[in-house]
Amino acid sequence: MKYFLGLLKFLLIFTIIGILAGMIIGYAGYVYFSKDLPDVTRLKDVRLQTPMQVLSSDGELIATFGEHRRLPLKYEDIPPVVLNAVIATEDSRFYEHFGVDPVGILRALYIAVKTHNFSQGGSTITQQVAKNFFLTPERSIGRKIREMILAIRMEKELSKEEIIALYLNMINFGSRAYGIGSAAYTFYGKEAKDLTLSEAALLAGLPNAPSAYNPIYHPNKALHRRNWVLHRMLNQEFITQAEYEQAVSEPLNVGYFVPKISFSAPYVAEMARQFMYDKFGDSAYTDGYKVYTTITKANQEAANHAMNENIINYDIRHGYRGPEKTLWNSGEKAWNDDEIQKALSSYSCYQEICPAVVIEANPEFAKAKINNGTTITLDRNSIKWARAFINDNQQGPLPTSVSAVVKTGQQIWVKQQNESWMLSQIPAINGAVVSINPENGEIKALTGGFDYGLSKFNRATQAIRQIGSTIKPFIYSAALDKGLTLATVLNDAPIMRSNAGSEAWRPKNSPPNYAGPLRLRIGLNMSKNVMMVRTIRAIGVDYAANYLERFGFPHDNISRNESLALGSASFTPLQVARAYSVIANGGYLITPYLIDRIEYSEGGVIYQHQPEIACTDCVTESSYSNGNADTANLDNVENVAQSSELDEPEQDKLRADDGILLPKSDIPFKQLINPDGTVNIDKTKQLQSQGPTYAPHVISSENAFLIRDALKSTIWGDRDNQWRGTAWRSRSLGRHDIGGKTGTTNLSKDVWFAGYGPNLLTTVWLGFDDHRRELGKARRDIFNDKSASVSEGGAISAGPIWNDYMKVVLKNVPEKKEIIPPSIISVLIDKKTGLLAPQPNSNAIPEYFIKGTEPTKYATKEVGTKVTDAQGVTSELF
Structure with missing residues (x-):
């Protein structure tokens, strides 16, 4: 008996010591494995890896970026059939355990001993969440212990509903589908709330081995796995026998569905992606941002179609x-x-x-x-x-x-x-379309090439190409600022300038036709090159070059010689669109932008673009001149009253007292213009009023109006159809609130069309990526051997793209009435001389002038061999 009591005492002491030792060891192990474990409360505000979505301004999906496809759902949005299927498959005691399930662990150990294989880890759903969010997938005792510790902590901080929602939003279902929302769409093309019992069971069986059970690649294995899940649900009384039998009898009916892109805008999508990456780095692809661009589906589809169809048409014209x-x-x-x-x-x-x-x-x-x-x-x-x-x-x-x-x-x-x-055949030529709102700079459509899959080079923003005659409105704007008017007469006749030791420069019209003395309006509308050269001589090359910077053209891209008059400078289509917006909006240099706002996937705007807008309602006196009373250098402009032999210096003059050129009166805010003619942007911003941010006013509203009106004539010509502008094909739009300018460079290597409509400015460029190739010639009627070959150019190659696009996007837009600035007056002039018309007659036409610049002398009228002036004095011509 004594021996038995001693043994019992020994065993008791041994047991107590063992328990204490176990507790000490367990505590030490807990302390050891708990060090550096993350704070589980972070899961309350966890950001799941969700792809970035790029959308149009009207909410249409353009593109997604990110490796993981995920559509996060709230707990209340997850249907019970999915919850039950997952619990039956992964953790039948989920609502009973405290994060770790001892019964599950013992069951896993029993199966391991029986089969000599650790095929079941005994992990609960909570443990799987802990592992996926905080730990590595390594198989080790240490990782398993950390997993258990985290699971227990999670159960104290989070509700069961929060934990299973995290699990179902995080877990991998295969085929890049993460989370039940994405899995439902990827395999069935539907929302999770619409899943049937059979579909929910199949998806619930995938996380265990997403690749092995993938229903697309391994349908038989997937079917077997689905039926096993249904059997588990039946055993745990989540479903009835009848429901089970119905579900197992159904075919898989799976597919592979990806987020449906509403329309094609790959160059826009790439611009948005780059913007986001620059702003957020790699997290741009995982934090679920929604990027709303400024483009609209209707505009972009119209731009895509117009560009692609006309590129194909060009390619067909030039043969197989x-x-x-x-x-x-x-x-x-x-x-x-x-x-x-x-x-x-x-x-x-x-x-x-x-x-x-x-x-x-x-x-x-x-x-x-x-x-x-x-x-x-x-x-x-x-x-x-x-x-x-x-x-x-x-x-x-x-x-x-x-x-x-x-x-x-x-x-x-x-x-x-x-x-x-x-x-x-795949076209060899390429092009770009940029369409923006000139009032605030939002890009409404942009395409940077024929097909993004062929070339990711964005010609709208990256192709720096010669501008050709598309530059002329800006130089004529500079000429107006120097004192010329749309009625100023210049000589449309050949020019030859020889410099000692160098080859003679002979700028020519294209086609090489010359009409003699013409008004500046006609010179612009018929794109007369030699008149442009005479204009730039009158105002000075340096002044013209500096003036171009007002329109946002980069300083380094502007050539500073007389070839500037013919468009030798090179810019991107987006830069050209921005510059033309100044003319369209009344003189304001807006900044084009693509990203309107950025939202979190859960909602809430984290970025909102605040554009600088054109202040169309501002007081009109906030205009800009060159800051002094300088006028054009009249020694470089031919007097049309003299002989047409142009190379005699004494005949190459036009005097200010002829009443055509008058100095402008002093204009407020002239201190905002630098001595070289450029705009001091910093000072303009200092003078802007509080409230909306206004774009710098870089040319006067009057100047912009005159050029804008002249660009209408490029389409509609004069009233009695004695001449027509190079953009006359745009009359097909049937609108009188549009204007534009064609552009063709030497040998037709670059062709352009830029023009405006109500609240829309669109620029089109067409050319080969290889600068050495010219657009060439082709028969206009490709099915007629007798048709003559015609040179490709801005009017017949780029113009149709502009026409096709604008015809669609302006279809339901009412014509916009032009608002004439108060200081603009209409005067009846003689169409031949540009002077005041002595009386209304067939040669008298109205012309717009900035008040104070209108002619003061009357044109003479011819009667037989006699000329009678306005006072009635007659003299013989011979």
Whole structure:
């Protein structure tokens, strides 16, 4: 008995010591493994990795950026069928344990001993949340202990609802779908709330092994896993026997759905992505930002269509360049279907132009395989455009048969039109469209090329190209600021300037037609180059160059010689659009912008752009001149009353007392103009009133009005149709509140069209990325061998893009009535001399002037061989 009591005492002491030792060891282990563990309360404000969304101003999805597709849901938005399926699969005692489930751990140990395999970890949903948010996926005892500690802490700080919501929003379901919201859309194309029992069971079974059970790649394994989940739900009485039997009988019916892009705007999306990355770094792709741009779906789709269709039309005009490659020649063994499809798989479709391989060709038709394995037919009508491309200026004769154009074994490009397939090709030329609101600078549409997949180079913002005649309105604006008027007469006649030791410079009109003395308005509208050169001589090259900076043109891109008059300076289409906005909005230099606002995925604006706006309601006296009474250098302007032999110095004069040029009166705020003619932006901002931020007023409202009105004449010409401007094709819009200017550089290497409509300014550029290539010539009627070749240019190449775009976006916009500044007056002038008309007659037309600059002398009238002045005094001409 004594021995038994001693043994019992020993065992008791041993047990107590063991318990104490275990407690000490457990506490020491807890202290050791608890060090450096994160604060679980951070989960209350956790930011799940959610992709960035780029949207239009009207809320349409343009693009998403980010590796993880995720659509976070609140607990109340997760349907019970999903909760039950997940709990039955992953943690049946979820609502009973304290973060760690001893029963689950013992069950996992039992299975491990029985099977000699740790296939079950016994982790609860809480532990999985702890592991995924705070720990690495390594398999170790230390990591498991930390996981348990974190799980217990989480259960103290978070509710069960918060924990399971975190789990269902965080877990990987495969195919880049993270969270139940994204998984429901990725595999079923629906919201989580619309999932059926069968669908919820399939998704609940995926997190255990997303790749192995992926229903797209492993449908049989996925089906087995889904049925197992349904069986678990039946055993735990989440569903009835009838529901179980119905669900297991249903097919998978899965697909692969990605966020549907509402419309194509890849260059815009990339600009937004770059903006976000510059602002937020890598977190831009994971923090769920919603980036609202300024573009609209209607404008962007119109720009895309206008650009792509006209680029294709240009390409068709210039002929067929031949097949992409030849896979086998006549007489060689033809490739089989597998070989053909393998060859086509390395190519993509671009703007619905897709690769194909010709498998049969004869004079009447050809058959070809496209990249989905379908066989298509090309008939004579499909290839009738395909004159042989010889060079940029020459095309071959019309094709006489199908087999003369395409041959068996050739890899070609085709495009479907209605129910037929047409021979096509990837255009070699490219272009850009930029459309902005001139009142505040918001970009309404932008496309930087034919297809982003072919080239990611954004020509709207990165292509620095010669501006050509598109520069003329800005130089004429400088001329008005120097004292010239739209009625000033300059000589449209050839110029030759020789410098000792250098080649003579002979600027020419394009086409090389000369009309003699013309008013400045006509010179602008008919894009007369030699008149432009005489204008820049009158005001001075340096003044003109400095004046261009008022429109936002970069200093370093402005050439400072007389070639500036012909558009030798180079700018991007966006810079040109900004500059033309100054004319359209009354003289204000707005700053174009693309990002309107940025929101968190949970809601709330974290960034809102505040644009500088054109103050169209401001007092009109806030105008700008050159700050002094200087006028143009009249020695460089030909007097139209003298001989047309232009190279005699004594004949190359026009005097101020002729009543055409008068110094301007002193204008308020002239201190805002630097001595060199540029605008002092810092001072203008200091003088801006409180309230809205106004853009700098860089040219007077009167000056802007006159140029804007002159640009209308470029489209509509004069009232009696004696002449028409270079943009006359834009009359097809049927509007009188539009104006624009064409532009074509030397050898037609760059062609432009820039113009305005109500609250919209659009610039179009077209050209080859290779600066050495010219747009060349082509038959306007591609189906007529007798039609003459016509040179490509701003009017016939870029203009149609502008017309097609503006016709769509202005369709339901009422015509805007022009508001004439108070200091603008209309005076009846003689159309030939630009002087006051002696009386209303066929030669008298109205012209606008800034008050004080109108002519003061009357034109003489001719009667037979006699000239009678306004006072009635008559003299003989001979």
